Amino acid sequence: MSDLRVENLQLNFGAVQALDGISFDVAEGEFFCLLGPSASGKTSTLRAISGLESLTAGSVHFAGGDVTEAPVQGRGMSMIFQTFALYPHLSVEANLAHPLRRDGVASSEVKKRVGEVAELLRVTHTLKRKPGTLSGGEQQRVAIGRAIVRRPKLLLLDEPLTNLDAKLRHDMRAEFKRLHRELGMTMLYATPDQLEALTMGERVGVIRDGKVVAIGPPRDLYQAPSDTYVAQMVGSPPINFLQTKASSDNQVTLPFLDQPLIAPGAKSGQPVTLGLRPHDIALASSGGAPLRFNAKIHLTEPLGDVTVIDVAAQEAQMKMVLREEVAAKYSVGDAIEIAFDPTDIHIFDQASGARLGAGAQS
Amino acid sequence: MARKYREIGKAGWGYTAITSVVGFIYFFPVFWIILTAFKTRTDALAVPPKLFFTPTLENFQSVFFRASITTGTSQATDMGLYFFNSIFIAFTSVGLALIVGTLAAYAFSRYPLKGNDTYLFIILTTRMMPPIVVIIPIFLMFRLSGLAGSYWGIILLYTAFNIPFSVWLVKSFFDELNPEIEDAARMDGATERRVFFNFCIPQILAGLSATFVFGLILTWNEFLFALLLTGVETRTVPVAMARTLGGEVGVDYGLLAAIVTLFLIPIFFVTFLLQNQLLRGVTFGTVKK
Numbered sequence: 001m002s003d004l005r006v007e008n009l010q011l012n013f014g015a016v017q018a019l020d021g022i023s024f025d026v027a028e029g030e031f032f033c034l035l036g037p038s039a040s041g042k043t044s045t046l047r048a049i050s051g052l053e054s055l056t057a058g059s060v061h062f063a064g065g066d067v068t069e070a071p072v073q074g075r076g077m078s079m080i081f082q083t084f085a086l087y088p089h090l091s092v093e094a095n096l097a098h099p100l101r102r103d104g105v106a107s108s109e110v111k112k113r114v115g116e117v118a119e120l121l122r123v124t125h126t127l128k129r130k131p132g133t134l135s136g137g138e139q140q141r142v143a144i145g146r147a148i149v150r151r152p153k154l155l156l157l158d159e160p161l162t163n164l165d166a167k168l169r170h171d172m173r174a175e176f177k178r179l180h181r182e183l184g185m186t187m188l189y190a191t192p193d194q195l196e197a198l199t200m201g202e203r204v205g206v207i208r209d210g211k212v213v214a215i216g217p218p219r220d221l222y223q224a225p226s227d228t229y230v231a232q233m234v235g236s237p238p239i240n241f242l243q244t245k246a247s248s249d250n251q252v253t254l255p256f257l258d259q260p261l262i263a264p265g266a267k268s269g270q271p272v273t274l275g276l277r278p279h280d281i282a283l284a285s286s287g288g289a290p291l292r293f294n295a296k297i298h299l300t301e302p303l304g305d306v307t308v309i310d311v312a313a314q315e316a317q318m319k320m321v322l323r324e325e326v327a328a329k330y331s332v333g334d335a336i337e338i339a340f341d342p343t344d345i346h347i348f349d350q351a352s353g354a355r356l357g358a359g360a361q362s
Numbered sequence: 363m364a365r366k367y368r369e370i371g372k373a374g375w376g377y378t379a380i381t382s383v384v385g386f387i388y389f390f391p392v393f394w395i396i397l398t399a400f401k402t403r404t405d406a407l408a409v410p411p412k413l414f415f416t417p418t419l420e421n422f423q424s425v426f427f428r429a430s431i432t433t434g435t436s437q438a439t440d441m442g443l444y445f446f447n448s449i450f451i452a453f454t455s456v457g458l459a460l461i462v463g464t465l466a467a468y469a470f471s472r473y474p475l476k477g478n479d480t481y482l483f484i485i486l487t488t489r490m491m492p493p494i495v496v497i498i499p500i501f502l503m504f505r506l507s508g509l510a511g512s513y514w515g516i517i518l519l520y521t522a523f524n525i526p527f528s529v530w531l532v533k534s535f536f537d538e539l540n541p542e543i544e545d546a547a548r549m550d551g552a553t554e555r556r557v558f559f560n561f562c563i564p565q566i567l568a569g570l571s572a573t574f575v576f577g578l579i580l581t582w583n584e585f586l587f588a589l590l591l592t593g594v595e596t597r598t599v600p601v602a603m604a605r606t607l608g609g610e611v612g613v614d615y616g617l618l619a620a621i622v623t624l625f626l627i628p629i630f631f632v633t634f635l636l637q638n639q640l641l642r643g644v645t646f647g648t649v650k651k
């Protein structure tokens with residue numbers, strides 16, 4: 001059953017069109033991520049759903065009713081803002097209690113629920129303090145607490161981790177998954193970070209210039225991106241793109257390969273973009289991958305457990321990922337024989353960016 | 363260049379000395395006036411000026427009570443009334459201007475109109491106009507409407523003169539707030555009225571205090587309109603002070619100094635009371651938290 005359904009959301013700020021026909025739905029209890037770069041319309045989408053922004057066109061259906069025209073107050077949704085937006089003049093306790101007080105919950109019950117939520121988020125020791133005296137992580141947890149204390153039917157999260165440091169982000173990703181599991185509420189999570197979307201989202205909607213361009217489980221988006229935009233939005237390091245032309249129908253050649261690739265859907269002479277993920281490139285010596293070629297190492301970026309290696313095969317530049325101990329044997333300028341499996345190649349039309357076939361064969 | 367940042371609150375001797383000198387230059391006249399207020403008439407006029415003398419409260423007494431020339435008995439002066447007038451008129455009009463200005467500023471900040479900046483500019487220009495330009499029409503208006511000499515007349519005028527300043531200053535404080543805080547309150551279920559009173563206002567209390575004190579100082583010292591538009595019953599201290607200047611017995615500097623000293627007290631008191639808020643307010647939030 002779909003809990004939230006938005007149809008054709010349009011939102012203009014003067015001449016700026018922030019949302020240009022956003023449509024998607026979220027099932028009850030689902031963790032749905034909106035993934036898009038800055039200024040793509042994530043915040044606007046969440047604000048439109050919450051009623052903070054009034055739409056130019058489109059509709060919002062929530063919990064079985066049309067709430068497009070409903071006031072912000074009383075939609076039964078909560079939001080975690082990018083800036084946390086804690087009430088600076090109130091104590092943490094009063095911050096957490098505010099939604100309950102507005103709901104008219106009896107004060108003994110308020111005290112109990114605030115206590116529970118503080119416990120759940122480990123902020124009990126901060127209850128009497130003002131938000132300004134809290135660390136970033138504590139502020140974040142208070143913001144989460146304030147959003148979930150009234151047990152909303154839908155939780156909207158606007159880049160909740162962007163203002164935190166790397167270590168905290170890692171911890172908080174696990175925390176959000178735990179909360180989702182324990183509380184079972186529907187979550188709509190906006191983020192510019194593909195890692196967050198892929199690790200937390202049960203489904204991900206990729207958003208671009210105020211439009212949703214792809215929706216699906218992270219695995220599908222990663223394995224069969226619908227276009228070049230989606231392909232480069234998901235996966236890290238980003239996918240390698242190689243520009244070429246179809247040499248004949250259903251066939252493309254790459255200058256550094258001695259045999260053509262079967263590319264279903266490509267017309268003879270059509271400019272195409274081939275996508276190959278860094279993780280799908282392996283050392284030829286490791287065996288398995290049938291298509292081998294020679295390349296030269298340009299740059300190595302050790303990340304600790306793995307190393308990202310920039311290689312060039314004739315004119316073509318690519319990134320690949322090797323385990324650190326394997327990569328340690330190579331240095332910049334070395335020749336390297338690498339290989340990939342043609343079924344891992346993604347084929348896109350160069351002009352439109354749209355995906356052409358299911359995958360290449362050799 | 364490896365220059366160590368000085369810790370706040372630990373200025374070097376050089377800075378401290380310079381600041382002290384500048385502070386002394388500014389404060390000296392005030393200090394001298396206060397000193398004079400405690401001098402006898404002869405001490406006040408002594409040449410060279412006396413720094414050490416036997417203080418007296420004579421002058422303060424004669425601010426409020428004066429021996430009548432004809433009968434020799436002690437008579438109450440009207441100075442008490444004038445002090446009341448100054449306090450009543452200034453606090454009421456600055457308070458009113460702050461209320462109206464805050465509401466207007468919130469509207470300008472959160473619900474901008476088409477051509478918002480034009481309206482704001484027009485409001486500001488009314489403040490840039492030198493008062494002398496409008497004094498004649500206002501004087502005539504007050505005469506015709508019967509507002510001249512009444513409390514409401516001068517309060518209305520001062521309120522009007524304080525509003526532009528209040529709108530501008532308070533708007534800048536609203537502009538600085540994080541609007542997501544208000545949105546969060548709305549999503550929690552707060553009504554618009556509650557958002558304004560319980561979430562916006564508490565966040566700008568420092569700014570409101572600063573605006574209030576600025577307005578109060580300007581209004582407190584205002585002379586021109588008070589001279590022309592107040593009557594015997596509504597006269598303010600600056601006007602009364604000017605009247606003591608021209609007497610047939612020459613200027614009584616001790617008396618004048620006593621009035622000035624008393625006149626300083628309310629402003630000093632309010633500024634002192636609000637000093638913490640004021641510091642944050644005048645720096646427009648740059649020393650927040």
Ligand SMILES: Nc1ncnc2c1ncn2[C@@H]1O[C@H](COP(=O)(O)OP(=O)(O)O)[C@@H](O)[C@H]1O
Nearest residue numbers: 013016017018037038039040041042043044045
């Ligand atoms: N209040 C506003 N006034 C004008 N333009 C806005 C406003 N809010 C957002 N926009 C514009 O709408 C677009 C989408 O913004 P936003 O939804 O904030 O994107 P995101 O959250 O993905 O970064 C951007 O081009 C942004 O500049």
Ligand SMILES: [Mg+2]
Nearest residue numbers: 042043044159
């Ligand atoms: Mg945003």
